Amino acid sequence: QVQLVQSGAEVKKPGASVKVSCKASGYTFTNYYIHWVRQAPGQGLEWMGIINPTSGSTSYTQKFQDRISITRDTSSSTVYMELSSLRSEDRALYYCARGTTLVPFYYDLWGQGTLVTVSS
């Protein structure tokens, strides 16, 4: 079955880091890019960054540039998104999404989302 399965909900204190995983299955992991998109409660969708699973190269939106790291483990077809220096505004659902490598690209497969709560 073609799917992206994310790790479970996290509760973190302000200033801490969170690492969310996204495991791909049912397709060739290196044939698609993985993007991370977040959604604050009741809000819209915000793109955070992308990784090329083949090369490991990444690109991040400027807003998160200093706090985000996206990595991958090709042996387990898993992508990780780590966000540091968490603040209350980072409380959101974090999604990984599969993006086509060709342009124009689109997200044809999404993980189920991981809720990150930041609370003291």
Place this chain on the structure above:
Amino acid sequence: DVQMTQSPSSLSASIGDRVTITCRASQTISAHLNWYQQKPGKAPKLLIYVASTLQSGVPSRFSGSGSGTDFTLTISSLQPEDFATYYCQQSYRNPPTFGPGTKVDLK
């Protein structure tokens, strides 16, 4: 960044209604425009890509059109399972950006 706007922000409609949602980009994005449907508690689902191509498995009552800066998503005959929030997304320039969403609910 390319700013995406959608109108209306919400609408109420009845089963069988024809529904049209508009998406506008702050600069030309060719046809690099995708539409997603999101239901409460669920991840977004791809409906239309490259402005007008229907994703496999998506009912033909959904259609998309437009190019440049103005795009539309049309549901020809609204069904009960179509009540959801709809987002447009451009993939022409980095970073990819989404519209704020249009919530479709029952009149």
